[in-house]
Amino acid sequence: MTRRTVVVGAALLDADRLLAARRSAPPELAGRWELPGGKVEPGETPEAALVRELREELGVETEAGERVPGEWPLRSPYVLQVWTARLLPGSPDPKPLQDHDELRWLTRDELWDVEWLDQDVPAVQQLAAGWTP
Numbered sequence: 001m002t003r004r005t006v007v008v009g010a011a012l013l014d015a016d017r018l019l020a021a022r023r024s025a026p027p028e029l030a031g032r033w034e035l036p037g038g039k040v041e042p043g044e045t046p047e048a049a050l051v052r053e054l055r056e057e058l059g060v061e062t063e064a065g066e067r068v069p070g071e072w073p074l075r076s077p078y079v080l081q082v083w084t085a086r087l088l089p090g091s092p093d094p095k096p097l098q099d100h101d102e103l104r105w106l107t108r109d110e111l112w113d114v115e116w117l118d119q120d121v122p123a124v125q126q127l128a129a130g131w132t133p
Contacts, residue, residue: 009035
């Protein structure tokens with residue numbers, strides 16, 4: 001049996017807005033939008049990985065919230081799990097430091113104004129369904 005590796009995606013919420021990040025690499029993903037995040041390292045909880053990845057990719061201090069129901073397959077052996085997160089008081093504004101060239105805060109009405117990566121679409125749909133302003 002192949003061991004699966006969890007990739008955490010952050011539904012970073014701030015004042016009824018969701019943060020989307022545009023990929024700058026690899027070439028086949030560049031220009032498309034995703035929920036920022038990354039792989040859970042051995043011995044790390046998904047929540048800790050989320051906080052670490054957001055610090056590395058966006059330069060922000062965050063707190064993981066609730067897991068969004070569902071799990072979405074990526075290329076084997078990876079699966080995507082999405083967690084809500086919020087900026088901690090005093091955290092700087094997010095900046096695209098790694099793997100991204102633009103960030104955009106989206107309101108619920110703007111969620112589909114960007115071209116999401118295929119694997120992020122079901123997670124964003126799940127977020128939209130459960131969105132409580």
